[in-house]
Amino acid sequence: MGGEGEEPYEAPPLSALLDVLLKNRHNTGPVNLVWPGLYLSNASAAQDKVLLQDLGVTHIVNAAHGTQRIDTGPGYYGDTGVAYLGVEADDSKDCDISIFFCETAEFIDSALTQNGVVLVHCARGVSRSAALVLSFLMIKRGLSLMEALHTVRKHRNILPNAGFLNQLRQLDTSLHQHRTEGSE
Numbered sequence: 664m665g666g667e668g669e670e671p672y673e674a675p676p677l678s679a680l681l682d683v684l685l686k687n688r689h690n691t692g693p694v695n696l697v698w699p700g701l702y703l704s705n706a707s708a709a710q711d712k713v714l715l716q717d718l719g720v721t722h723i724v725n726a727a728h729g730t731q732r733i734d735t736g737p738g739y740y741g742d743t744g745v746a747y748l749g750v751e752a753d754d755s756k757d758c759d760i761s762i763f764f765c766e767t768a769e770f771i772d773s774a775l776t777q778n779g780v781v782l783v784h785c786a787r788g789v790s791r792s793a794a795l796v797l798s799f800l801m802i803k804r805g806l807s808l809m810e811a812l813h814t815v816r817k818h819r820n821i822l823p824n825a826g827f828l829n830q831l832r833q834l835d836t837s838l839h840q841h842r843t844e845g846s847e
Contacts, residue, residue: 672839674832675809677825683812688820694718694782695819698804700775702782703796703819706733709784712743721779722746724767726791727754733786746774754790756826764798764834771796772803793821797831801838808835 694704694714708714709723710733723740727733728749737747748770750763767783774781785791793815800811808831815821823831 672836672843674835674839677828677832680808680812680828680832683809683816684822691819693788697796697815697818698800700778700780701771701796701799702780703788703792703815703821704782704784705788706784706786708788709733709782710735710739712740715743715745715782718782719780720745720782722748722770722774722781724748724750724770724781724783724792724795726750726752726760726763726783726785726795733784746770746779750791750795752785752791754785754824756824758826759830760791760794760827761798761830761834763795764802764830767795768799768802771799788819789821790823790827793819794823794827794831797821797823798834801831801834805842807839808832 694702694708697703702718709725723745725733725735728751736749740747748767750767752758752760752763771781783792783796796815797811800806800814801808806814
């Protein structure tokens with residue numbers, strides 16, 4: 664923990680996160696490069712194999728995987744050589760997307776380490792996929808939640824649902840505490 668009298672770190676409140684997410688919104692299109700080698704997109708971009716080839720995509724994370732959602736799966740990309748990770752998450756404030764944070768961060772990090780290009784998508788590319796990209800930036804690139812939000816928002820309008828934002832706040836607090844304990 665911190666020194667005597669120091670307040671423990673607390674992630675920014677939901678209202679501060681929403682201020683960042685809702686300010687200066689502009690049309691950002693179906694797919695955007697939000698970090699070197701990392702794209703965030705909607706489903707139509709993820710299903711456009713010509714676009715994926717043009718972008719040099721080698722890895723895909725489908726944050727809306729499943730038959731009742733965006734049912735692409737590894738077979739859909741079988742003829743492209745793209746590595747696939749399917750995350751079965753509902754865009755619902757009650758969905759526990761945090762159970763996918765570490766696995767997805769590892770998948771993205773591994774791809775980028777091998778000079779791969781990753782596309783993370785859900786239906787609209789603003790909630791589920793955005794939450795997973797934010798968690799990657801926090802876990803693997805050491806950004807705080809607020810830094811990750813600002814980084815992605817420079818390139819794409821995102822709006823993870825309130826449940827996901829609260830799970831990201833918990834991750835932010837936990838990572839901050841872990842880093843603080845590691846530096847003592």
